[in-house]
Amino acid sequence: QVQLVESGGGVVQPGRSLRLSCAASGFTFSDYGMHWVRQAPDKGLEWVAVISYDGSYKDYADSVKGRFTISRDDSKNTLYLQMNSLRAEDTAMYYCAKAEEKYFPHWGQGTLVTVSS
Amino acid sequence: DIQMTQSPSSVSASVGDRVTITCRASQGISSWLAWYQQKPGKSPKLLISVASSLQSGVPSRFSGSGSGTDFTLTISSLQPEDFATYYCQQANSYPLTFGGGTKVEIK
Numbered sequence: 001q002v003q004l005v006e007s008g009g010g011v012v013q014p015g016r017s018l019r020l021s022c023a024a025s026g027f028t029f030s031d032y033g034m035h036w037v038r039q040a041p042d043k044g045l046e047w048v049a050v051i052s053y054d055g056s057y058k059d060y061a062d063s064v065k066g067r068f069t070i071s072r073d074d075s076k077n078t079l080y081l082q083m084n085s086l087r088a089e090d091t092a093m094y095y096c097a098k099a100e101e102k103y104f105p106h107w108g109q110g111t112l113v114t115v116s117s
Numbered sequence: 118d119i120q121m122t123q124s125p126s127s128v129s130a131s132v133g134d135r136v137t138i139t140c141r142a143s144q145g146i147s148s149w150l151a152w153y154q155q156k157p158g159k160s161p162k163l164l165i166s167v168a169s170s171l172q173s174g175v176p177s178r179f180s181g182s183g184s185g186t187d188f189t190l191t192i193s194s195l196q197p198e199d200f201a202t203y204y205c206q207q208a209n210s211y212p213l214t215f216g217g218g219t220k221v222e223i224k
Contacts, residue, residue, distance in 0.1 A: 045153075045204055045206075045218075047215070050211065059211045061212050095161075101166070101208060102149070102208035102213055103151045103166045103206075104151075104153075104161070104163055104206075105166075105172065107161055109160060110160060
């Protein structure tokens with residue numbers, strides 16, 4: 001069965017960096033596009049970034065463009081999100097999600113990022 | 118960007134009630150729409166894709182309809198496990214966008 005396990009969250013000061021990881025199993029990772037979606041405390045869902053199955057296509061929400069970078073390592077079945085210049089408004093639960101078309105049938109349990117001084 | 122507007126933002130209902138949630142896209146998205154259910158402290162669960170296609174294992178009391186800009190999620194007979202927050206999501210183009218959510222609460 002598909003399993004997605006995020007890690008790397010924590011408390012970080014504004015302006016600092018953090019890298020999230022998402023370990024995938026139960027499917028052929030290199031065949032699928034992958035996404036990051038976030039949810040601020042008691043708020044709705046916000047799509048963050050996508051990477052295609054082969055890494056050739058990447059796209060970002062305007063709110064993170066130029067600060068966040070999505071990448072993947074198919075040899076490790078792992079998705080990453082490098083987050084730089086973090087802001088208070090980046091505080092959220094970050095989920096990785098396996099894409100089928102542009103739908104999300106599989107989600108991880110999330111990793112919490114808190115940006116605070 | 119395509120804006121997704123859900124209504125109502127919350128609804129109080131009783132077990133057995135029929136509940137309808139609507140989602141409107143700011144421009145036409147054909148049938149590229151999904152519905153998710155999220156319970157407190159849990160990840161979202163995909164219920165419906167392509168506007169009306171029920172995911173495997175999702176009870177038949179859930180149904181979706183619509184195309185273009187106007188969509189509906191209907192729960193035909195609300196069950197205790199259905200109290201949750203529901204989100205629509207457009208899958209037409211990037212950036213992907215979600216509706217603001219509809220919280221279904223116990224009356």
